[in-house]
Amino acid sequence: MKRNIIYLLLALLLAVSPAFLNAYWVDVLNNVGMYALLALSLNLILGHAGLFHMGHAAFYAVGAYTTAILNTSFDIPVLWTMPLAGLIAGLFALMVARPIIHLRGDYLLIVTIGFVEIVRIALINNVFGITGGANGIFGIDRPYLFGFKIRKPHEFFYLIWGFMAVTVFLFHRLENSRFGRALNFLREDDVAAEGSGINTTYYKLIAFVIGAVWAGMVGTIYAAKMTIIAPESFNFWESVVMFMIVILGGAGSIRGVILGAFLVIGLPEIFRGMGTISDLINSLFSSFGVTLSLDFSNFSKARMLIFGAAMVIMMIFRNAGLLPPLPRKYPLKKIREEMRIREEVRIREEMKIGEEMP
Amino acid sequence: MSLLKLEKLVKDFGGLRAVDEVSFAVEAGDIFGLIGPNGAGKTTVFNLITGNYVPNKGKVIFDGQVLNGLAPNKIVTLGVARTFQTIRLFKALSALENVLAGCHCRMKSGSIAAMLKTPFQKREEKEAIQLALAELDFVGLGDDADTRSDSLSYGNQRLLEIARALATQPKLLILDEPAGGMNEQETDALIEIIARIKARGITVLLIEHDMSLVMQACEKLVVIEYGRKIAEGLPEEIKVNKKVIEAYLGTDDEEEGEACF
Numbered sequence: 001m002k003r004n005i006i007y008l009l010l011a012l013l014l015a016v017s018p019a020f021l022n023a024y025w026v027d028v029l030n031n032v033g034m035y036a037l038l039a040l041s042l043n044l045i046l047g048h049a050g051l052f053h054m055g056h057a058a059f060y061a062v063g064a065y066t067t068a069i070l071n072t073s074f075d076i077p078v079l080w081t082m083p084l085a086g087l088i089a090g091l092f093a094l095m096v097a098r099p100i101i102h103l104r105g106d107y108l109l110i111v112t113i114g115f116v117e118i119v120r121i122a123l124i125n126n127v128f129g130i131t132g133g134a135n136g137i138f139g140i141d142r143p144y145l146f147g148f149k150i151r152k153p154h155e156f157f158y159l160i161w162g163f164m165a166v167t168v169f170l171f172h173r174l175e176n177s178r179f180g181r182a183l184n185f186l187r188e189d190d191v192a193a194e195g196s197g198i199n200t201t202y203y204k205l206i207a208f209v210i211g212a213v214w215a216g217m218v219g220t221i222y223a224a225k226m227t228i229i230a231p232e233s234f235n236f237w238e239s240v241v242m243f244m245i246v247i248l249g250g251a252g253s254i255r256g257v258i259l260g261a262f263l264v265i266g267l268p269e270i271f272r273g274m275g276t277i278s279d280l281i282n283s284l285f286s287s288f289g290v291t292l293s294l295d296f297s298n299f300s301k302a303r304m305l306i307f308g309a310a311m312v313i314m315m316i317f318r319n320a321g322l323l324p325p326l327p328r329k330y331p332l333k334k335i336r337e338e339m340r341i342r343e344e345v346r347i348r349e350e351m352k353i354g355e356e357m358p
Numbered sequence: 359m360s361l362l363k364l365e366k367l368v369k370d371f372g373g374l375r376a377v378d379e380v381s382f383a384v385e386a387g388d389i390f391g392l393i394g395p396n397g398a399g400k401t402t403v404f405n406l407i408t409g410n411y412v413p414n415k416g417k418v419i420f421d422g423q424v425l426n427g428l429a430p431n432k433i434v435t436l437g438v439a440r441t442f443q444t445i446r447l448f449k450a451l452s453a454l455e456n457v458l459a460g461c462h463c464r465m466k467s468g469s470i471a472a473m474l475k476t477p478f479q480k481r482e483e484k485e486a487i488q489l490a491l492a493e494l495d496f497v498g499l500g501d502d503a504d505t506r507s508d509s510l511s512y513g514n515q516r517l518l519e520i521a522r523a524l525a526t527q528p529k530l531l532i533l534d535e536p537a538g539g540m541n542e543q544e545t546d547a548l549i550e551i552i553a554r555i556k557a558r559g560i561t562v563l564l565i566e567h568d569m570s571l572v573m574q575a576c577e578k579l580v581v582i583e584y585g586r587k588i589a590e591g592l593p594e595e596i597k598v599n600k601k602v603i604e605a606y607l608g609t610d611d612e613e614e615g616e617a618c619f
């Protein structure tokens with residue numbers, strides 16, 4: 001309960017934050033949101049089903065390109081293409097995941113890295129003559145929502161974080177269901193899951209498909225946000241970042257993944273912003289005649305080093321991530337009470353029947 | 359018609375014939391024991407029944423249907439549930455959730471129903487939890503519903519596996535060394551639970567090393583050695599069977615052999 005109030009306050013703070021931030025920082029929040037969405041979709045596959053999937057950028061690319069092509073060649077409004085972008089990314093995932101779904105751990109990891117490279121190279125080589133080659137596709141329309149044109153970072157903020165709210169709502173339900181449990185069972189022990197009657201192949205595939213559908217829809221937002229997309233936006237590194245967010249934040253935990261996105265995407269920006277702080281300190285000291293040449297903004301250049309080290313430390317001391325998933329809650333008391341009442345009724349009826357019989 | 363029938367099952371691992379033309383039939387309602395020395399091929403026979411291995415030759419017929427080649431989850435759905443010789447629980451999850459894994463195959467709601475939280479999905483979820491609690495009660499773990507399964511005692515983990523298997527609503531329950539690692543009281547409780555499983559109309563097929571359990575619980579036995587069936591019959595018959603005694607103790611003193619049972 002207390003936790004829910006904290007989440008609500010944080011959400012409110014986030015919702016009003018654009019009013020106090022300039023376009024640059026709102027755009028940082030937008031990027032955090034985009035990666036959080038992608039990482040949440042990856043979380044179904046990597047976090048819940050425990051499948052080491054390092055190729056999520058491929059599904060993201062398929063979605064973004066679907067939107068770009070449908071919008072620029074067929075003039076379909078951007079947001080209308082969203083379901084289709086999801087659908088096509090999902091179908092693509094079904095196609096490429098089917099043959100490799102039985103692979104385990106590191107083998108799966110290697111093959112899924114291949115997804116990204118194949119998609120990227122196919123896009124560069126202008127497959128079917130519709131992807132625009134290395135230059136990509138430009139001139140994608142801005143999205144309209146209820147007749148309102150979304151253009152500025154402040155406006156995209158509400159599109160992205162609004163989609164986030166929907167996603168969190170739906171994924172939370174998904175986690176706490178027969179479906180979410182099935183993914184966890186096969187992650188914990190897929191022989192035991194299969195032996196308990198769970199079709200593990202099916203659930204692995206569906207995890208891939210739903211994850212891809214979501215990444216594809218995020219691709220739509222990306223295409224609309226950038227208005228120009230190119231193969232280089234969907235390289236292997238993007239997959240690594242998503243992977244890192246999930247593992248660092250907490251595999252299988254929505255709140256963990258969102259925190260992970262803030263840290264991995266937001267922190268380097270804060271380091272960059274620290275340049276002004278170090279300038280301030282420098283000028284302060286120079287007014288006392290001391291020459292300093294601090295530059296905190298260099299931290300942002302070292303961010304890969306910092307994250308690399310952070311990952312290593314995490315894996316040693318806190319390998320479930322910063323905010324690991326909480327155990328699911330079941331209303332056991334209530335259900336027990338209902339079972340007890342039903343049992344009592346049954347016994348009473350039996351006694352009645354017993355009395356009526358001579 | 360027998361509930362389960364094995365017809366000349368063969369399983370090779372490379373050059374090793376782990377199961378060699380094993381045939382037997384389990385009648386509905388039986389508590390049936392499969393015994394034999396270590397490495398005889400008992401677990402392999404179970405894995406052939408449950409679809410974890412595909413036989414090289416022979417047939418597994420359950421309830422009139424040939425199981426060869428079906429996926430393990432399909433076989434569970436048809437009514438064959440199992441436990442594992444080395445405990446295979448979902449360690450990080452609660453006892454309740456482990457049993458809910460068993461409920462899974464009798465439920466229908468998918469991902470979309472979960473996202474929409476349809477009335478059917480909600481009702482089904484509640485019924486599954488009730489069923490899972492009832493199975494936990496059945497094996498005596500009702501108070502441990504919220505406990506992480508890997509913090510249960512060894513004996514209770516075995517019972518939890520049985521509850522998970524029962525939650526699939528099987529016709530045939532296959533137990534691989536259910537008393538492994540249990541102390542005497544726990545074994546006695548297990549024998550009583552097996553009797554209550556039978557009373558529910560579920561047929562039980564079990565592998566066991568604990569001979570007192572086998573002799574107390576089983577109504578019929580098959581003995582295998584080196585992958586081959588060497589004897590079949592009532593416990594009293596098996597107890598005095600020369601071949602069986604030899605298999606367990608070498609060709610030594612007969613008296614000593616009996617003492618072992």
Ligand SMILES: Nc1ncnc2c1ncn2[C@@H]1O[C@H](COP(=O)(O)OP(=O)(O)O)[C@@H](O)[C@H]1O
Binds near residue numbers: 403
């Ligand atoms: N997956 C496997 N691969 C190779 N050999 C196996 C495998 N499973 C079992 N075996 C071998 O088959 C024989 C029978 O094993 P098992 O069925 O486990 O015996 P039991 O359960 O009767 O102790 C043993 O020699 C064992 O080493």
Ligand SMILES: [Mg+2]
Binds near residue numbers: 401402443
């Ligand atoms: Mg064995």
